[in-house]
Amino acid sequence: EDKKVTIGVSIPAADHGWTAGIVFHAERVAKLLMAEHPGLNVIVKTSPDAATQANAVQDLAVQGIDALVILPSDPDPLVNAIKEVKDKGAFVTLVDRAPSSNDNSVRDLYVAGNNPALGAVAGQYIKEKSPDAQVVVIRGLPIPIDQQRQDGFDQAIAGSNVKVLEKQFGNWNRDDAFKVMQDYLTKYPKIDVVWCQDDDMAVGVLQAIEQAKRTDIQYVVAGAGSKDMIKKVMDGDKLIPVDVLYPPAMIGTALQLTAANFYDQVPVRGSFILDATLVTKDNAKDFYFPESPF
């Protein structure tokens, strides 16, 4: 196992909880793999936005890489940069976010959480648990993955009695979510359920509800699977009965699969879609990683 392989990993900067998890897992698995394969070198680079990430990809290519594992902050703008690398013969693994044309010309391997499913699972749960719920939604940032989650949610509740009172952006930010929730509470005398799409924002939402001392809100559905929220599910918190998994650990999976392509004899190709698992009190302990920053 002396094969010299360099894998470049390009991921978004840790600008909120979930991306922080991505960075954490990328580094964790990179260390594991390098310990396992002495010839392997993994370079992890983070970038705050699409244009910078395109630069980072170029810089990785300059250093000479055999494979690129990339979680694009915004997929479409990065297609050209990824293609450049692939055209030079590197193995490309695309993680999580798919461009409009996600085929073999762009990548060899696609590992993803399921964004539409994240919305759909939440919608499904709400539809079943409280069929006549009045729901307020706090979205993330106005970018495509957010739109996919929203579409998944809308499809899941389509035709049911679940009613969306309003949707606003909380920018995947606790403080903004707090404000939006405060205003929702002022605006709507009766809210049954909050869908806030991300565990970071749920922190702000819970504080706003607690401050208003409102009892009409039955529960909050968030998503991603942060340790704090999983813990609440585990502990049977009334307001957080479930969480929808969208694990940042997927970057580790992608990295492992990519390494396997070089060191195991099996060629790895195609798509691996991870489930948007519904975390409940029963299975919560399987998803609890207390040492993760997220």
Place this chain on the structure above:
Amino acid sequence: MNAAASHPPTGPSKSDAPVLQAVGLSKSFGPVEVLKDISLEVRAGEVHAIIGENGAGKSTLMKLLAGHLQPSRGELHIDGETVTLADPVEAERRGIVLVHQEILLAPDLTVAQNVYLGREVGNGLTVDDRLMNEGARRAVRDLGAEIDPTVVVGRLSIAQRQLVQIARVLLVPHRVVIFDEPTASLTPVEAEALLKVIAEIRTKGTAVLYISHRLQEVKQIADRVTVLRDGRLVASRQAAELQPVDMAMLMVGRDVAKLYPDHQTAAARQTVLEVEDFSVPGFAQHASFKLGRGEILGFAGLVGAGRTELMEGIVGLRHGRGTIRLNGTPVHFPNVDASLKAGIVYLSEDRKGKGLLLAKDLRTNLTLASLGRFVRGLLIDKGKETAALDKAIADFDIRARRKDMLAGQLSGGNQQKLLLAKMMLLDPSIIIIDEPTRGIDIGTKEQIYKFIAKLASEGRSIIVVSSEMQELIGICDRIVVMRSAHIAGEVAGNEMTEDRIVVLATGVKSEEAA
């Protein structure tokens, strides 16, 4: 910074020893030596006047004495003891204070706040505004003016600012007061009041260094007169020995007995500009006057009479209402661009703030208003610009040590000449000059008057706004007098006397006014 307060000024010193003495002072800016080996002294209770042409080095010398600049060579003695004045604060601590030629006030602070800046009165942490307002009001009143101490300085006229600045300096405990052209922007009435104040502090034993281009004033208050020329001390005499003409002679190095050029008053002139019932809200009301071809029309009045604003209104720099007829056709200037195109130029009294880009070189400044003449195709023709600068330097006798120096490095008089040259490049038919000789030496004044007369003889029409009545009487065909935003009257021919003008400007008989 209450250090100054803890050093009370010593009482009238009867001794003849100089309070402040400069020995062999020299000062260079870069390679250029602007002051060469100057020695002078000033005694308690003495008014020592420094005169010299623009750029002779008077202000530079004063800045050395007051710690604003450090000498390249030479020493300062205070009471016989050699000292170095690291900064103005140190000089103030030793009782040497300077009234700057430039106005140095914080425009956003009130009059009282400026007067007490850096030495606020109060107890402990807080400041006592009531006390300071009272103090400032009194200090300004002592100078014969009435200015609301709670008004922001940015709203004052230049003259008012000058008074505030003087009031500020006189409140510092002092032994030596240096006045650098304090009267340049004052009208005779205020100047007279200031001279009285100077006479008063001198009797209290203060030594006074006094710079002015108004040689009459110098004659009136100075005990001793020192003349600088090109950075050298050329003479230092008892004032009694000198008449203004002698002073002028010493300054300029030639005879300037005839300051004002001859000009003949034509009987009937063709009217080129007619202003009728023109108002600039808040500053000038219902002004009407006519200007003939080749005429020099003066505008006299006290500070704040609204002359500047009236002119600014006419050329489109301010919003004004009324009728303006140019060669019989009604015109309206929404902005200066329009009036410039119509051949009317206005030279601001505030040449540093509104006339020249101090941080840019002479060439840029010269061609700024008339760049259109220096473009070939799209490009600015720098060669042509340089040629124009050479010509302007020759024509207007601009004393620039280097052609690539910045406008801000020119002395005041030379800045005025550069401003004149800049506006003349537009080849205007009507020229409005606001305070053309403010802060300008007698030799240059003569040149500027000659120049104005020459422009008039070329058939251009000229309006001169000035606070120096002598100058208006000397060069104008007719003088319009303004008082409190209104035109109070007009004098011409033999009626053009100081008395007559003062009566119109103040609305009281001349005996009362004096």
Place this chain on the structure above:
Amino acid sequence: MTDLAANKPSARISWRNIDLAAVAPFVALALLLVLGAFANPNFISIDNLLNVLTRSAFIAIIAVGATFVISSGGLDLSVGSMVAFVASLTIMFLNSGAFAGPGAMLAAAVVVAILIGAACGLANGLITTLGRIEPFIATLGTMGIYRGLTTWLSQGGAITLRSPDIQSLYRPAYFGSVLGVPVPIIVIVATAALGAFVLYRTRYGRHVLAVGSNEDVARYSGIPVSRVRTLAYVIQGLCVAVTCLLYIPRLGSTSATTGLMWELQAITAVVIGGTALRGGVGRIWGTVCGAFILEIVGNIMLLSNFVSEYLIGAIQGAIIIVAMLVQRSLARR
């Protein structure tokens, strides 16, 4: 003796101008309140108004500090990152358990936050004054530094206050109220009152305005220009520390996104409040009013039903411009 009687009218005009310019932000605020009442009847409820005022606390308090910096002729783009940095360090200190009881811990944390805030402000001040770097660039640099350090401290994740004891003891600092007035509102008023006192009534405040108005004049008057400016940045740092002390009990955690863009909001509040960016003038109460305006605009937008969620940013931008236009036209009257 002729006095300058002609000047009297102009002096009077100027007074009237000053007052209108100072009053303008409050007029804009009043107009917004009316607009809000039309948009949604809930808007004008005491609960909602208290909510909005309460959450404007962070920006309002930071902006009081920014008023000092700006009126001294400076600018501080680093305040948002500084909030993240100071709050993170303070939480880490609270988690360290250096002192026994939660009370002692909290008291020590207050001191720690204030010291760190002052140190950050001092760093900004020294870089701009001693280093003679334009404040815009200097604080853009420290903005990167403070946020980078926060990201590094949190390893990209969140820094969360762990002890439940401290949390429950600390909570009322944001959520509590005195005589029905939420604590943050009291802190806003106290900070602004102190700020106004320092700026308008003390020697130092006078010097701040002088330095911002004309640096040369200030120097010739014996005012230690660099020291005055540096101290203004330290005051800004102290205000950031106060904000952090209110911020921590609210969500009990920080992350690399805490305080993102708050610097722009604080500067906007200052300018809407009538303070000019070129320095020399400072209006503390106007600033607080500006912070209220910003928060109320967001609140109205959410409470009203006629704005698409995609357009909120655009409308907020437009309202800022309109508010400034209203202010200018009032001030010109």
Place this chain on the structure above:
Amino acid sequence: MTDLAANKPSARISWRNIDLAAVAPFVALALLLVLGAFANPNFISIDNLLNVLTRSAFIAIIAVGATFVISSGGLDLSVGSMVAFVASLTIMFLNSGAFAGPGAMLAAAVVVAILIGAACGLANGLITTLGRIEPFIATLGTMGIYRGLTTWLSQGGAITLRSPDIQSLYRPAYFGSVLGVPVPIIVIVATAALGAFVLYRTRYGRHVLAVGSNEDVARYSGIPVSRVRTLAYVIQGLCVAVTCLLYIPRLGSTSATTGLMWELQAITAVVIGGTALRGGVGRIWGTVCGAFILEIVGNIMLLSNFVSEYLIGAIQGAIIIVAMLVQRSLARR
């Protein structure tokens, strides 16, 4: 206001320093190149250097426009959002299929981008000059507006160039090269050369510097101050349009986060390049050098492996400050 500008030491020293101050950014660039070569041998390879220069194109071109705005005494915080807005509209136009052939479509798109860019710049200019609002606040407002409109146009998602024909025809505009020099580098040089020509050799350029240097003097000299300022914003808009025309073939898609924070980078490039934020001086080539410096700092950080990725922001901030200190100390010599 008469002040003592003539006595400011800066005025006295400045003419001798002009040369050193202008050279300073290039010295800083050279130092960085040496540093980079030590950090990673790949750094100094032609490929890498061309890459870095190429991608500095966006900021460099925007910053050329910013040099005009800043030296005329203005500021434009909206450029980043403007990139998003103009690029989005241009892509939407390209997707509309208004013309038959991809060639005609592209040619029309160039015109569309330029018109929209100019219009956005004009809006900024008119708001600051006619509305008499501080540029900082006015463009903060339009920043919100342009980004909000982009969000709305994209309905929260991405706007992607669809036609593969156009894409392949358009691709060389970013990825192509002429005689081995990538097209974007040629565009940078062309834009800067044109900018330098306009700023230094034409009447309009002289007016820009005069207006930025002293507005009153400019006005009293008959220069139409508002028009000159407004036009500077239009030039900024045109530069944004050129950037968009390079941006679209590279990334092929926009979203609400396109161009986020680019305004700060552009301003930083301008200031590092030696242009003062107070106006009156403009250094086009220095600006381009400043943009290179910014990009190279990022590149070195990525190529070197000893910086924790959490700390990149902090180190970038520190380098900006150090670069400015180097510049100042050179300029003071």
